[in-house]
């Protein structure tokens with residue numbers, strides 16, 4: 001005996017084979033010709049009946065004028081999609097494209113900032129301020145992917161300092177630091193996104209010499225002229241004032257070399273924190289004034305932080 005099932009492509013119906021003897025299958029046993037003829041006739045009749053059964057089932061699967069199976073009427077309708085790649089809806093494709101474009105624009109602007117001098121960065125955004133918003137939107141999105149936001153850690157540290165101290169936040173972005181601490185904060189960036197943000201290249205700011213107690217650079221040592229930024233910090237800080245830096249670990253070839261370069265701009269290392277996998281934190285204090293034209297401070301930069309396409 002053989003049993004089985006088959007799927008009929010035309011009708012969409014799965015049906016079970018009836019049982020057959022080996023004779024039915026190959027028609028040769030030791031039986032007489034008359035018996036074989038009778039068996040063949042029986043098989044033809046069985047097949048006829050079976051076909052009828054299948055046809056009657058397929059009536060239930062008959063299609064309506066709109067092409068639906070009549071038996072499917074009342075069931076939820078699945079939306080037909082146009083030929084081509086399967087997508088959830090045209091709206092989500094639009095969103096995906098927009099997200100990709102935004103991502104590319106952010107990566108392009110980010111790269112420009114890392115590879116240019118501060119003054120070129122200033123021209124970049126002054127010529128097209130909407131790029132600044134595009135950069136920051138992308139940056140905010142990046143921060144959300146990180147296990148921590150280094151700015152939060154810096155805010156925590158500033159809060160522990162006397163509220164009378166005056167802070168300068170160089171490369172402030174959305175000026176979150178100023179909004180989070182009780183101190184007087186001068187927020188500086190290439191474009192002013194708020195009334196209290198000073199638009200300037202942080203190599204040349206309008207801040208008064210010796211007027212600042214704490215200079216903060218949170219992931220903002222972008223550009224190729226870090227010496228110019230740190231000599232400006234040296235100018236505006238009072239003696240003994242603090243220089244707080246957070247940077248992405250992968251930007252450093254050598255942490256010790258970076259510390260030496262910062263020291264050449266008139267700073268002394270107070271503390272470094274290398275325990276976090278992704279970020280490094282430094283605290284220096286100003287121990288001497290170094291003039292901008294001094295040959296003691298050498299030009300230096302860090303590797304750019306280029307984000308990968310996700």
Ligand SMILES: C[S@@+](CC[C@H](N)C(=O)[O-])C[C@H]1O[C@@H](n2cnc3c(N)ncnc32)[C@H](O)[C@@H]1O
Nearest residue numbers: 118151171172173189190201202218219220222
């Ligand atoms: C990665 S974002 C960090 C923003 C902010 N510090 C934070 O942690 O959210 C770096 C910021 O530095 C600013 N920046 C880069 N080079 C600058 C320069 N030469 N002068 C002023 N701001 C600069 C950028 O415009 C950007 O807003």
